[in-house]
Amino acid sequence: MEGADLIAAISILTAGLTIAIGSIGPALGEARTAAQALDAIARQPDEANTITRTLFVSLAMIESTAIYCFVVSMILLFANPFWGATQQAAGG
Template sequence: MDNTGLVAMASIFASGLTIGLGSIGPALGEGRALAQALSAIAQQPDEATTITRTLFVGMAMVESTAIYCFVVSMILIFANPFWNQLAQSSGG
């Protein structure tokens, strides 16, 4: 297998690993945050609007981690910075 195939294979593997592991943490965090928010609303129904607003802001922050992992994954697949280095070193 030539170097181009190795770079492609490593990029696809790293991309899958990035999006796979990078989505587990935010999913668990969002589930825990939602469970705690529902528990807080059940205990204090008068504060439901404040809790909900804070929950949505927190969920957006947690979800940004998964979005960053998705962006890194897409860069590895479609705009890999190693392709130019590989092309220059092979003389192409």
């Protein structure tokens, strides 16, 4: 069952790296957007509503890339198509 071990090891490594690397961009990006929003509110308190609304739409859009990574990471751990095929082959 050597091949299955290799697939399991690669899946574990990839699942971790995917979410780890994939969280750098969104975290820094959301921070930049939020920081600018705070700055904008401080300069134009009267526009706080428009700014906050635009901020939340943007954060959701940026968060989406982190969620893509999280989804792939979860698929690799719990719904890995290659692992299923290998297990089936071993049990068949």
